[in-house]
Amino acid sequence: MDIATIIGIIAGFGLIFMAIVLGGSPLIFVNVPSMIIVIGGTMAGMLISFPLSDIIGVIGPVRNAFFHTDVDPAELIKKITEFATIARREGILALESHAGETDNEFLSKSIQLAIDGTSPELIKDILTTEVAFMEDRHALGQSILNTGGSLSPAFGMIGTLIGLVQMLATMDDPSTIGAGMAVALLTTLYGAILANIAFIPVAAKLKVRTASELLIKEIVIEGILSIQSGDNPRVVEQKLKAFIAPSLRETG
Amino acid sequence: MIHLTRLNGTPFVLNAEVIREIEATPDTIITLTTGEKIVVGESVDAVTSAVIDYKRTIMGGHRAP
Numbered sequence: 001m002d003i004a005t006i007i008g009i010i011a012g013f014g015l016i017f018m019a020i021v022l023g024g025s026p027l028i029f030v031n032v033p034s035m036i037i038v039i040g041g042t043m044a045g046m047l048i049s050f051p052l053s054d055i056i057g058v059i060g061p062v063r064n065a066f067f068h069t070d071v072d073p074a075e076l077i078k079k080i081t082e083f084a085t086i087a088r089r090e091g092i093l094a095l096e097s098h099a100g101e102t103d104n105e106f107l108s109k110s111i112q113l114a115i116d117g118t119s120p121e122l123i124k125d126i127l128t129t130e131v132a133f134m135e136d137r138h139a140l141g142q143s144i145l146n147t148g149g150s151l152s153p154a155f156g157m158i159g160t161l162i163g164l165v166q167m168l169a170t171m172d173d174p175s176t177i178g179a180g181m182a183v184a185l186l187t188t189l190y191g192a193i194l195a196n197i198a199f200i201p202v203a204a205k206l207k208v209r210t211a212s213e214l215l216i217k218e219i220v221i222e223g224i225l226s227i228q229s230g231d232n233p234r235v236v237e238q239k240l241k242a243f244i245a246p247s248l249r250e251t252g
Numbered sequence: 253m254i255h256l257t258r259l260n261g262t263p264f265v266l267n268a269e270v271i272r273e274i275e276a277t278p279d280t281i282i283t284l285t286t287g288e289k290i291v292v293g294e295s296v297d298a299v300t301s302a303v304i305d306y307k308r309t310i311m312g313g314h315r316a317p
Contacts, residue, residue, distance in 0.1 A: 091279045092259065092291065117259030120289060229289045230277035 041155030061141035080223035084233040138210040149199035156191020
């Protein structure tokens, strides 16, 4: 579970709710028609912008924001250095029995390619293509969420305009202006909350996750190519440690 | 031109003129003048004698026994 995401969302909604309650009755902030405009409108907008399969597909990466298990780069480097030592001592084919020792699928796949005697250029090609398309898929997820983040305040604005129009139509009774105006502004509030606590932050988190996954995969690619060119395990370790910040280079 | 076998068992022919280095790591890794590395199943000695044989053959000399 990603604690930061959970704490952030609870704190966000919690603090807003607290601010509302401290200022008076929370009931004046509840308006079902407004919620329908904002939530329904945003969903409609998103369905128009993206194919249905992509929208359903975004659920996977979103779950990632909540349930991510971090891969420690330093641990990975240590594992790859171990593999390098084995390859250096007993030959690359000896890695076949050790390929199962890592639960990093990308690493297992890369080792399998190396054992199969695939040429280094081809391995690099295959792996970098896979990484490039992973980046693209993640970028799609982020763009869906960002679209949601720009649509919800916009629909909030539409709701506000609807409310204002209705209010102006009954202008002859001044006592209703206050209440009508309050309701009109609620939609903008819902839209802004939805965008700024849900869509935009989750999109940003996904971006960070993508970047760290990218780093892991690049470490793996560099490691496998280095092993395959027969580099000394110390050299392999040094090459890979260059990828991460100095403070992270020692494992526990 | 020498006949070699890749790690996966596929035989192939390598242009002996582009060999820059051959190392035993323990897999034999041939580094070419282009910087590419190829891993082969033959030992370092086997590769070097193959190159010498090839050169003798094309120079028209008699093969070493």
